[in-house]
Amino acid sequence: MAHIIVVGNEKGGAGKSTVSMHVATSLSRLGHRVGVLDLDLRQQTFGRFIENRKVTMEREGTDLPTPEYHDLPDIDPSELKDGENPYDRRLAMAIASLEHSQDFILIDCPGSHTRLSQVAHSLADTLVTPLNDSFVDFDLLAHIDPTSGKVTGPSVYSEMVWNARQLRAKAGLKPMDWVVVRNRLGAQMMHNKKKMGDAIDELSRRIGFRVAPGFNERVIFRELFTRGLTLLDLRDIGVMGQMNISNVAARQELRELMKALNLPGVEVKI
Secondary structure (H helix, E strand, C coil): CCEEEEECCCCCCCCHHHHHHHHHHHHHHCCCCEEEEECCCCCCHHHHHHHHHHHHHHHHCCCCCCCEEECCCCCCHHHCCCCCCHHHHHHHHHHHHHCCCCCEEEEECCCCCCHHHHHHHHHCCEEEEEEECCHHHHCCCEEECCCCCCEEEECHHHHHHHHHHHHHHHCCCCCCEEEEEEECECCCCHHHHHHHHHHHHHHHHHHCCEEEECCECCHHHHHHHHHCCCHHHCCCCCCHHHCCHHHHHHHHHHHHHHHHHCCCCCCCCC
16 A cells, blocks of 8 residues: 655745655655655646656657656546545545555645545645744644744644544554654744744644754745756756756755655655
């Protein structure tokens, strides 16, 4: 059975699709079979990432390790049982078509609360939640007392993950490994970084997630999207000699993220 990785939160702009693409492509480079789904049926940023990658490979005449992208299958409404949600059926069919042929299934969720996202979270063996280093984003996980800075309780997204964990427990599935990734870190504002770090560490002990390092805020990620590339592809397309210190540091951040995820059967050698 494939190990299911879900990348999600309920706020846009946290770098979910960038994290999804780099994790999925890293696994492909390590020799694993990876199927990917994009549940943002409107924007489909992850799907566009894969599409751009195929165009670049054709133009450059190269073959880059690439995860296997799948759209959610269409269904005939007449096939639904009474009261059955069509999105539940479409996601279940997509998972069923991949779970025996892939080592990993990576699901990129939209930056909002949707039925598809809610169901996907209950399927996650590993849940990856990218989080901007901002208390605006942190409010999605928990409420903070403005005077003391102490966490006063979980917020909407944390409650949704809790419900997903309960559903997994009732179904007899293994516990979800929830990893919060501090993403798009800035080079400055050290005081804010420390306050965020303290708050996240406290919350992780209260509601049960691990904290992993993500990517610093870098221009290269915006440039890579239009070509469908990741940091690990630069050598293959002949620009490794142009790598600057920032790009080298970004590759190291990716290595650290992959190690921190601690995915089953994955030996990080990228």
